[in-house]
Amino acid sequence: MQQPIPYGKQHITEKDLEAVNETLLSDFLTQGPKIAEFEKAFAAYTEAKFAVAVSNGTAALHLCAMALETQEKCNVITTPITFAASANCIRYCGGNVYFADIHPEAYTLDINKVEALIQSKPEGFFSGIIPVDFAGYPVDLRAFRKLADDYGLWIIEDACHAPGGFFVNPDGQKQLCGNGRYANLAIFSFHPVKHIACGEGGMITTNNEMLYQKLLLLRTHGITKDPTLLQESNHGGWYYEMQTLGYNYRLTDFQAALGLSQLNRVDEGLVSRKEIARNYYEAFKDQNFIKGQSGIVDGHAYHLYVIEVEKRKELYDYLRSKNIFCQVHYIPVHQMPYYKKMGYKSGDFPLAEQYYARCLSLPMYPTLTAEEQEYVIKSVFDFYSA
Numbered sequence: 001m002q003q004p005i006p007y008g009k010q011h012i013t014e015k016d017l018e019a020v021n022e023t024l025l026s027d028f029l030t031q032g033p034k035i036a037e038f039e040k041a042f043a044a045y046t047e048a049k050f051a052v053a054v055s056n057g058t059a060a061l062h063l064c065a066m067a068l069e070t071q072e073k074c075n076v077i078t079t080p081i082t083f084a085a086s087a088n089c090i091r092y093c094g095g096n097v098y099f100a101d102i103h104p105e106a107y108t109l110d111i112n113k114v115e116a117l118i119q120s121k122p123e124g125f126f127s128g129i130i131p132v133d134f135a136g137y138p139v140d141l142r143a144f145r146k147l148a149d150d151y152g153l154w155i156i157e158d159a160c161h162a163p164g165g166f167f168v169n170p171d172g173q174k175q176l177c178g179n180g181r182y183a184n185l186a187i188f189s190f191h192p193v194k195h196i197a198c199g200e201g202g203m204i205t206t207n208n209e210m211l212y213q214k215l216l217l218l219r220t221h222g223i224t225k226d227p228t229l230l231q232e233s234n235h236g237g238w239y240y241e242m243q244t245l246g247y248n249y250r251l252t253d254f255q256a257a258l259g260l261s262q263l264n265r266v267d268e269g270l271v272s273r274k275e276i277a278r279n280y281y282e283a284f285k286d287q288n289f290i291k292g293q294s295g296i297v298d299g300h301a302y303h304l305y306v307i308e309v310e311k312r313k314e315l316y317d318y319l320r321s322k323n324i325f326c327q328v329h330y331i332p333v334h335q336m337p338y339y340k341k342m343g344y345k346s347g348d349f350p351l352a353e354q355y356y357a358r359c360l361s362l363p364m365y366p367t368l369t370a371e372e373q374e375y376v377i378k379s380v381f382d383f384y385s386a
């Protein structure tokens with residue numbers, strides 16, 4: 001019997017174990033030097049000026065929404081095809097979530113739909129946009145920046161799926177996801193199914209120093225000990241100030257050590273992901289049971305490889321019976337009971353809903369072997385030729 005094949009999986013090496021062990025035996029389990037080391041290396045990797053490590057991707061989104069002063073009167077646009085957290089961060093701050101439909105081939109937020117939505121409301125109605133580099137597909141953030149500037153909006157790039165992904169701007173320059181050039185803030189997750197595993201973990205990147213300083217404060221209770229930042233007179237060596245209401249959203253040092261060790265070989269993982277994507281693409285490109293697939297896109301980070309098919313549920317069940325555990329990304333966020341209570345309903349975003357009716361994420365992770373991938377492909381063919 002075939003060993004179970006999940007849709008995504010972490011890869012832990014001896015080197016990772018050594019790095020974690022070393023930190024566990026050091027003086028600092030948390031608030032130690034590994035955090036800054038990880039942040040510096042991650043900022044360098046994404047080519048952003050600043051990086052702030054946090055406890056998970058959702059905390060990263062929450063802090064971004066706070067740093068951009070989201071509150072009850074704020075209205076923010078995101079895509080329905082994402083993990084709920086992309087939208088929820090606005091609700092944490094009391095703001096309102098608006099969705100715009102997806103592009104039917106890229107599966108990411110359709111910029112024309114976003115612009116139409118903005119124009120349908122009075123001037124100044126919206127505060128920001130949260131585009132998602134869904135599945136690893138790099139959103140054209142240059143275009144979104146232009147739109148955002150036209151209407152005075154901020155951008156949080158949800159780049160959880162796309163470390164190492166990039167698009168090319170009209171000057172022919174590679175623009176890495178999360179590089180801080182176009183988005184005010186970008187966020188990443190280090191959940192084990194993502195490219196870099198910390199267990200739980202997240203990162204915010206930015207080129208804006210003021211936002212960076214705010215995030216540092218918000219990450220630890222709104223408290224600072226930095227003598228140069230104090231608002232009152234210094235009482236002595238123990239003195240700290242709570243200057244704003246923040247949270248404990250810190251990452252631990254042993255998680256940072258794991259993240260750092262994983263970051264060292266994240267590009268190898270990306271090469272494997274691209275190879276796996278190419279194999280799927282070639283196998284399925286001329287098949288009539290395929291209604292769409294991720295395809296081959298330069299700069300795609302391939303967190304997921306999505307196919308669109310008829311009889312999706314039957315295929316999903318069949319593959320499970322073959323010990324292949326695919327996943328569906330995502331149930332549209334506006335169809336969640338929580339968001340339905342806010343007035344959203346089926347039919348609101350037809351392209352997202354049609355995509356959801358047919359999508360399936362095939363196994364995609366760097367240690368998926370050629371034999372395992374062949375078995376997955378063969379099983380899909382077997383199902384449709386039966």
Ligand SMILES: *Cc1c(COP(=O)(O)O)cnc(C)c1O
Nearest residue numbers: 056057058083085160189190191
């Ligand atoms: C994983 C993910 C998140 C949340 O990250 P966590 O670390 O699980 O909190 C947010 N957005 C997207 C698109 C994700 O895939």
